[in-house]
Amino acid sequence: MTSSRLPSSLELNAVARAIQARRRSGASIVDLTESNPTRVGLSYPKQLLAPLADARSAEYDPQPLGLWSARAAVAADFRRRGIVISADRVVLTSSTSEAYALLFKLLCDAGDRVLVPHPSYPLFEHLTRLECVEAVPYSLEYHGQWRIDMASVRHAISDRTRAILIVSPNNPTGSFLHRDDLALLAEIAAERSIALIGDEVFADYKLDPAEAATHVLAASDVVAFSLGGLSKSAGLPQLKLGWIGFGGPSDQVDAMLAAYEIVADTYLSVSTPVQTAAADLIESGAGIRAQIMARVKRNLESLRAQAASFPAIDVLRVEGGWSAVMQVPAVQPEESLILDLLENDDVLVHPGYFFDFPREAFVVVSLLGEPAAFDKAIARVLARAAGPS
C-alpha cells in the first residue's frame, strides 16, 4: 500500500541486526560513527537557548522565505566566511535535508536527474527518491587528494539533468571543492542551464587554511545554491534551522526566488522561536564551533599518531569536516570487518560501502568522539583492520 518512493524492504541489514544483538546482550559499544555533537561531551552554555523564549516568538508572522531579521543574520554569517550575499537572496529552511527537498521541487519534474558525488553522504538516495528524482553518480578520485573526475561528470549528464550536487567539504572524504573544479563545473552547468547545489554545512571546519578551496556562490555566471545550517556550523542540530543562499545572474536568481516562494509558502516549516533567536544563536554558536574544531583536530592527530605503527593502514588526507577515512587491507569483506569489530571489540565504525566508495576496503570514523574513549577504540580498530601480522 506504500509508494514506490520508499525502499521495497524495511528489514534491518546485518550490521544493524548485530548492533541490536550486542546492545540486547548488555554490551557497551563505543560508537565511532557518532556525528551528533550534542552527545559527545561538549560544553553547551546554560543560557544558549534563552533567546528562544524572546517575547517576539509569541506572534506568528508567516513569511515563506523567513523572518527578515533571521535572513539578515544568516547573510552576515555568510560574510564571516568571506561570501558577500544580500539578505534578500537568503532563505530559511528547517534543515539541510529539507533544503534539498525544496530545491528538487523547485528544479525538477518527476523522472528528472541530479548528479551526486560518490563517495558521499548516503541520504541522497532517499532525498532524491522521495521527490521522484533520480540520483546519478559522478566520481571523486583519490590521488593523495580527493578531486572530482570531470570525465565522470560529463558522462553522467543527460538532457534530464537539472542540478549538480557538490558537498564541500564532502562527507566523509573531507575534501573541499577546488577552484579549478568549480570553474569546469560552472562551464558545464551554464552551457546546459543546470544549477549547482553546494552542500556547505561543514565549510567552517577547514583544517588547512591555505587550501585552494572555494564555494559554489563564487561561480557568478550560473544559478547556484549554497546550503548551510546551525546543525553543523553551531553544533545545534536539534534547533532545526537551515538556510539556502541563492547566487547567479540577477534575472535568473529573481525568477528562482519568486518560484521558490511558492514552494516554501506551501509548508512554512521553520518555527518562529528559532527565527527570532537566529542572530543570537549564530553568534553564540561560535563557541561550540571552536570546541568541535579543537576536538576534530585533536582526534585526527591521535588517529594519525596511532596509525603510524600500522604501515598497512593509510589514513587518507582530510581537508575538513568531522570524519576520517582509512584505507585498510582488503583481506576480508568490509562487512565482515565491521561485524568483527562490533562482536569482538565492541566498536562501531562505518564501512566504505555505506558511502559508495568505488572499491573495498575503507573504514570511516567520526572525529567527534570524547577523546579517551576515541583513543582506546581506535587502537582496537587499527589492530583488527591491519589483519593478521
Ligand SMILES: Cc1ncc(COP(=O)(O)O)c(C=O)c1O
Ligand atoms: C553532507 C551533509 N549534508 C547535510 C546534512 C544534514 O544536515 P541537517 O541536519 O541540516 O539536515 C548532513 C548530516 O550529517 C551531512 O553530512
